[in-house]
Amino acid sequence: MTGCPSGSRFAGSRGVFVAGIALEALEDVPWGRLESALARHPAGQMRRALRRLALKGGTATEEDCYPLFDCFALSTGRVASVETAALPFVVALAGDPGMEGARVTLVQLLVSAAEAAAEADPDLVDVGWHEAWRAQRPGIRALLADPVPEVRREALPLGDDVGVLLERWHAETDPTVRLPLLLALGTAAAKAAEAGSVDRTRAVVAEVLRAGSPVMRVAAVHAWAAFDPRASVRELDLLVEVLSDPAVRPQFEATWYVPDVEAAFTREDVVSWTAHLFEVTPGTALAFVVRLIGAARRTGDTLLCRAALDEGWRLLVVRPSVASALLPLAGALLADPDDGVRYRAAHLLAVLGSRAAPYADQLTALLDDPGEAGFFEGTVGDHARWALTRIGDERALPELVERLYAPYRGQYSRGYVLGDPHLPEVEDVLTPLRAHAQALLPAVRKLLRDDGVGGALTCRFLTVLKTWGPAAAPALPEVVTLLDDARYSLQAVDALVAMGPAAESAEPAVRRCTVLDFPGNHHKVAWAAWRLGGDRDAALRLIGEAMLTQEGPLYGPVGLLGDFGPAAASHADRVRHVMEHGEDWLRLRAAVTLWSITGEPEPSGSVLEEFLLPVADGGDAYGHFLDALRALARIGTVSPAARATLRAVRESDRRLSTYRDYRAFIQDEEIRSAIDDVLALP
Secondary structure, X not given: OOOOOOOOOOOOOOOOEEXXXXXXXXXXXXXHHOOOOXXXXXXXXXXXXXXXXXXXXXXOOHHHHHHHHHHHOHHHOOEOHHHHHHHHHHHHHHHOHHHOOOHHHHHHHHHHHHHHHHHOOHHHEOOXXXXXXXXXXXXXXXXXXXXXXXXXXXXXXXXXXXXXHHHHHHHOOOHHHHHHHHHHHHHHHHHOOOHHHHHHHHHHHHXXXXXOOHHHHHHHHHHHHHHOOOHHHHOHHHHHHHHOOOOOHHHHHHHOOOOOOOOOOOXXXXXXXXXXXXXXXXXXXXXXXXXXXXXXHHHOOHHHHHHHHHHHHHHHOOOHHHHHHHHHHHHHHOOXXXXXXXXXXXXXXXXXXXXXXXXXXXHHHOOOOOOOOOOOOOOHHHHHHHHHHHHOOHHHOOOHHHHHHHHHOOOOOOOOOOOOOOOOOHHHHHHHHHHHHHHHXXXXXXXXXXXXXXOOOHHHHHHHHHHHHHHHHHHHHHHHHHHHOOOOHHHXXXXXXXXXXXXXHHHHHHHOOOOOXXXXXXXXXXXXXXXXXXXXHHHHHHHHHHHHHXXXXXXXXXXXXXXXXHHHHHHHHHHHHHHHHOOHHHHHHHHHHHHHHHOOOOOHHHHHHHOOHHHHOOOOOHHHHHHHHHHHHHHOOOOHHHHHHHHHHHHOOOOOOOOOOOHHHHHHHHHHHHHHHHHXXX
């Protein structure tokens, strides 16, 4: 422990007090011998930050505290000795009424420092920290009873046991502090080891539930749920009643404050927070959402309807089973007068795909709807058009490509939050529309020409053309043009190969195409030239030699070699070695190649089935899972054990994706379709 003062006030110290600090005491600390968590913030910088803040006194602001936060280096996972030395001074400044403009921020620093010390590896916490904290406990607890409500509220996380918080509960009168104090009691009870602490907290929240104001009763449910998760289920009726009462809405913004958040929570914020209480009871979560939407429709409560739809979306993105309840609600809300409600309803129907077919006429009527939803991307009409494409309705096709291009016009990117509703990527809309390629290709080709090489969507359109395969053949001239640019040439090669015989005239251009000077690129060009009618033997020699001699990852050679089938038999042993000893992604590709060469389902099938088990056990390696499924479908056999595994995955009520936006639905559909393909094998 350093030679720092032990109290928050330094009575008897030499010299002048400034904002509660004896400056001589600050200078007496041997800062030069202390260690800091970050070299760019040496111990001397901590001394200067404290001194500067103390000298500012009543004129200090939140911004003046930022150098202290830098010196504490809270994100490093360490508590260095310089922080131990600074602790008494921070407590003194936080408790000094003269530091009016900085006190709340200083309390937040103390809370953050305590959390950092609790979460850090014990070996990375300075040996004197805990003793220093105990020495400062009187000053820290005094903050809980400070005359300023904002200070008391920010100090609530420093109440380190139920007893301290209960004492404050019986003394506290300010509603903006009582509510977060009640929440803090629930959190403390959840951490308490003594049954008595839980019992005393339960008595408090039970009394609030019986006699508290509507908003405090909702807070009581949150507090109770912290140590008894079933409390929210038991009090579902209460939660729906209060949250759906328009007259109560203003009371949330008047009282629902929490530490470290400057503004009060709105009723809609609390709806979202409350929905998280039901994470372990999805049936109740769905009932909560459906009942709130119903109440909002009856009372015309637009803000509640938006908030409830947002929570319904968050449920749907992880649990397929909720679709049946949300589908008719979204369909009915397409006619809502509020832009934000219609927007959310259209997006929800879009992600549900073909299940939204009964609402195709209503969606068509919204194609020109300009309604927007705040910061969410796109218009109601954009999402209605996308929904129609997912249904397979041809009324979405006119101007579809142009509308997809619109967000990129004049720029190379878009801005959105991944977890929020937003417009799909171009390829996610167009690739499933191969049956309509003839109608869509003129616009795609025009944009490829108008956009010019290097345009925002060049790569995305090439991905679409590759997926459309022979149907994309009319775009051959535009794709050949891109062979001269190394940024796009390899994707252009893929698109040409996918076009099949119709693109054979491009074989000379493919052989001359511009690629980055990397061996794998030249292997791919040789493979593509063969696929377009060129020299098979020359391509096989080049790729086969690479399989035998190349060090490091063998992604290109292994994947390409499989197309040669039995002609690559001389490389079977090398492929088998890669399958047995390579990394996971490489083993998958080698397994398919080995089967292609030998025609034998084993051992490739057994290797592929290994990649099914992690997902069945709750894992999220969905990319490997889907690759394995597609490979097994090609091989044509599957073991009884793998069938049972796949049935269990298919019947699970979880979205088979790590995405949490519209892509979750697309990936989930792809995986479930692939599961069905494998289960249909003889």
